[in-house]
Amino acid sequence: MKLIDRHCSHGAPELDPAALEAHLAALPDWRLVGNRIEREYAFTDYHETIGFVDALAAMIHEQDHHPELRVRYRHCLVAFTTHSAGNAVSMNDFICAAKADAIYEERRA
Template structure:
């Protein structure tokens, strides 16, 4: 199903997914987890590991290009050998939309292309 997500693009004004739709999409992005967001919503989160700071920043830059094209931007926490990305759809009441899963799958593809993981 990840290939199905990679074939799609984020759309403006995506609606919040119901719980059943979220549960159906989670297996397509198995490295991601759901967390409560501080603003009472929910977010999709993944931690990425790297060999050093330059690899981390190269990934963040590649991710920035993708999210700019998709016009759906994550929150990022960047450290020396790690980056944590989290998505939620603010316009959908800080709930998850299909856009979050599309961008998570695309982030996974970027990571795999850079690290082989």
């Protein structure tokens, strides 16, 4: 099943290094930074940035897995980590990353 078709689950464990590497290869715009994965999205203006943040907020509320966001005029940095997995990266982070990418692509089309 594709990441985008999955749903976050409570108690998701930390991913092992091989799984982490495989999922990062599948989502090449994301990078591992410390104990989280992150991606910066670019937009044409603040209105477009906030539209993305609003769409992202609906998805993360549905998934009950909330990222750290840094919103600027034409950029939004999204970072995921799983607190219940000891502040490490879990499958939930990659599920939400794939869904965030889909939101971004849909809004750019």
